[in-house]
Each structure stands twice: as structure tokens, then as C-alpha cells.
Amino acid sequence: MTPDAEFGYELLVCRYAELAWHPSDGPRPAVVSRQLGTEERRWDTVVIEVDPAAFAARRAFGERTVDSDLLHVVRNAPAEWAWYRDALPHPGYPWRYVRRAVHRAAGRDLIEERRDGNRIELRRLRPYPDWVERIVAVENKPDLDRSAADRLAGQLAHDVGTGLADEAWLATETTGERVEPALLRELPVEAGILATDFSEGVRADAAEVAWHPSDLAPAGDGERDPETETLRLEIAERAYGKGWRSFREAMRPDCRHFELRREGRALVPYCAAKEKVPTGRECSGACAEFSPEPPKWRTKGWPIEGGPGKGVAALLERRRERERDRVERVE
Template sequence: MYPDHEFGYELLVCRYAELAWHPSEGRRPAIVARQLGTRDRRWDTVVIEVDPEAFALRRAFGDRGLDSDLLHVVRHAPPEWTWYRDALPDPGYPWRYVRQAVHRAAGRGLIEKRRRGNRIECRRLRPYPDWVRRIVAIENKPDLDRSAADALADQLGHDVETALADEVWLATSATGERVEPALLRSMPVEAGVLTTEFAGGIDEDAASVAWHPSDIAPATRDPETITRRLVIAERAYGKGWRSFHETMRPDCHAFELRRAGRGLLPYCTAKKRCQTARECSGSCPEFAPEPPTWRTRGWPIEGGPGKGMTALLARRRERMRDRQVDAQAAGER
């Protein structure tokens, strides 16, 4: 099954990256997410290459991502009990928000806190690890016509200039021509080009490198950029790329998951094709919610097919995150 829109193509690129990253330099431990970035720039696919040993330590902080306020607390929490305003760097915004973050961090078991007199003290349970090795940004454009190429050239040029990511790529469908059209467009030479052949389904050989990217990481990064990168990595850790069920309606009669090789894609039996995230909503004229009685079922449905599909996607996200830890454990044996 091959989707005919960019949303489905994006999911296939994410699954390929999960199976076979890095496409030119051999397997690297990594987690994959989509539609992440900053206020000024959002990337289609984000690959976070991780240090397996440090990633195993990150797993001890739980399955949810840490926002910027929590990161401020967790990264700087002291080893001994200390008043939080003495322990943490000046955040550049009111301390009351830091105090709220201290309470949230303690509530999630990320740090310890106690009240001593009229002061809130905190201490770390464990050091926050340096688990992110590299961040890779991928723009997905299956059909690269001239207007799309012009827009992408500007976006990829911005990525190269800001160097928030370490490497940037364009992923596009292979045409079979002697010289792929993507190589004839005015793309930044620092950006790699990945040509994909997903019609036969997803596996490790479903893409090839048409142009190798440059490493655009600067020799040093300022603390603000380091924090921005870590926020992106934490969002990728918590969200993953299978979170499309959160913005679609798996509780609809017509919603299914169908195989595309080693991948799973959302499929609408009413439209008889892979639907887009925008189409799959409660306002769709074909939307037919599951009967309430379905949602009260027990094992193996656990609340109906929609709940079952949501649980399946969540389990697959957890399995891929745990695989990075298992790889480290296997290397130690």
C-alpha cells in the first residue's frame, strides 16, 4: 500500500529512518519523531541519534518528555539539599515559574523536594545524562516540482545557516531517471538527498543516497542553542512519530491500520485509501463513531478497536525506545 499524499509519505520516511538510520554510514542508535522544531521552523521528520549508555540513563527519568521548565530544574538540581533559588541558574523569567517547575518535577519523581522553614529545597535523584549525539532534520517532498523545490531550497538554506541540526536532508520519491530531478534543483550543497522507493513497502533497502550531506555542526554552540536542541530531543522522546492517532479518529468505524511492508499506515475504508490527518476528524461526513458498548469491552479489545489501535501504536513506540537500551546491554555482554 502506497499513500498518494505527503502525510502518508512522511509516515513512511519515519518508519524507514527507524529501521535503517544512517542511510550512508551504517546503523546508529536513534529515535524518530515528526513535525517538530522551533517557533520559526518545523521539520517534517526528526532523527535524534543517541548515546545508548546515556539513553539508558535517560529512560530512568520516565517515558514522558521534559519541557524547558522541567529541564531547567532537572539538569541543574544539586546533589545535596539546597534552596532552589541558590541551586538553579537565573532563568531570565520570574522565579515563581521555577518554583512551579520544582513542584512538577518532584510530582513526577524526577527530583526530591522538601520545605525547610519558608523555603523550598530540592536535590537530584540522579544526574541528567548527555544522551543526544546528533540531531538530523529531514524535509519530505515525494513530488518535487519546481515550485516545491524553490520553497524547499529556502527552508533547507535556513537550516544550514542556523545549524540547529547537525545534518539536513531532502527525502523525495525516486523517478528512475539517470539524474534524479532533485539533483538539478538549486538546493544547498550541504543538504543530503535521499531518494525513496516505497511502492513495494517499507524495509531497510527502500531508500538510497543520491547526494551526501555535510556535517553543519559548528565547533561550539551557545547555551541557548544547546537548550533548544535538548527541548527538541525531549519532545521527540516523548512524542515519537506514531502519535497521529492523537489528531485523527481511530474510534471511527472506517479507521484501520494497514501494512506497508514493515510499516503500518492509517487507512479509511469509507474513502478506500490512506486518509490525511486533516481529513480524519469528527467533521468528516463519513465519520461513524464506535458504538458505546464497544468501549466497555475487556480483553483482548480493551475498549474497542480504536483503543486497541492506539495501544498498539503506543507499544511500538515504547519498543523502539527500549531497543536503544537493549542495544547497549547487548554490547556490554
């Protein structure tokens, strides 16, 4: 049964994309995340299509996001020892911030660092790979009434106009009608429409393409300006580090009412007290129904330093790592 809340629907779309991307062109290795974008635009679901070999090389840089300041260091770190001001291009902001980023990068074993007198030198441990092939933005709206379509039209038009993503999609629940209502709305023709049916949970065949998207890459040689490419890489890095199961960080799995429920091949949060899929805002310490799990729960087969809530977080983390492993193995 599809969750009523748009948040729950968003999680099902993310899991579907993880299982069955690309919906019209066949399987492509991809990393899926949610609620990412820029200051001007935030996407519900983000699909980062990757090169498996380059993705494996990216994983050698660790499981955490390499943020924009660190990217400036690791992408430009030289093969041989050099003073950081000679080795790195001018960042457009004071060098003292670059120096801090060098220290952070070395602390995470992303580069090597040493001091030569008063100078800080660095060299790379490994080249940072070109692992991102395409970025796809998906807007999720299970019930696409006219007012919702009007709001989405402007958002999708922004995605088409900026070309930051390679494709833009709308995911909506199928109605079973001969012509899906989404096709009758005033939406940009460049945006694809994905009609989903999660009535029996998430499956690889739980969606079909109602409208095929256009390629939003720049015309001609298809190259974007360096600033846009850097922004795309920053988004991809955040997607890699965050994933879509990060809802566990905004919720309270240590509440006795918190559960994970299966929706086909997906696990989604569920509040037994409210009998619904809660949002991060609803599932918080300020919730009137919040009740910490009893300490004795933590001594019945659970790690002594945790309990069922810790177990939920560990399970979701293992699933994220399993999907990363699967993407890396795709040939």
C-alpha cells in the same frame, strides 16, 4: 504502494529512519519523531541520534517529555539539599515560575523536594544524562516538481545557515531516471538527498543516498553556544516524548472506518470510507464519514473500557516502547 498524501509519505520516511538510520554511514541508534522544530522552522522528520547508555539513563526520567521549565530544574538540581534559588541559575524570568516547575518535577519523581521552614529545597534523584549526540532534519517531498523545489530551497538554506541540526536532508521518491530530478534542482549543496522507493512498502533497503550531506556543526571546536544547545535539547525531549506515531492523538481510531494497514514494515492509518490515507485534519469528528464504533464491538474480546480504537492506540504505544527498548540495547 506509497500513499498519495504527503502525510502518508512522511510516516513511511519516519519508519524507514527508525529501521535503517544512518543511510550512508551505517546503523546508528536513534529516536525518530515528526513535525517538530522552532517558531521559525518546523521539520517534517526529526532523527535524534543517541548514546545508548545515556539514553537508558534518560529513560529513568520517565517516558514523557521533560519540557523547558523542567529541564532547568532537573539539569541543575544539586546532589545535596539546597534552597532552590541557591541551587538553580537565574532563569531570566520570575522565580515563582521556577517554584512551580520544582513542584511539577517533584510530582513526576524527577527530583526530591522538601520544605525547610518557608524555604523550598530540592536535590536530584539522579544526574540528567548527556544523551543527545546529533540532530538530523529531514524534509519530505515525494513529488519534487520545480515549484516544490523552489519552496524547499529556502527552508533547507535556513537549516544550513542556522546550524541547529547536524545534518539536513531531502527525502523524495525515486523516479528511476539515470539522474534523479532532485539533483537538478537548485537546492543547497550542503543538504543530502535520499531517494526512496516505497512501492513495496517500507524496508531497510528502500532508499539510497543520491547526494551526501555536509556536517552542519560549527567549525573549529564544533561547540554551539549554550542557548542553541538548550534549544537542541528541548527539541530532542519533545521528539522523545512524542515519537512519530503520535498521529493517533490527532485522529479518530474509534471510527468504524479507521484501520491500520501494513506498508512493508510500517503500519499507517487508512480510511476505508474514503479509501485513502487520511491526514489528521481529515480524520476528525467533523468528518462527514465519521461513524463511532458500535458499543457492541467493545465486548468482543476487547477491554470493557475500550474497543478497536483503544486497541489501535495501545498497539502503536507498544511499538513505540519496543523501539525505545531496541535503541537502549544497541552496543
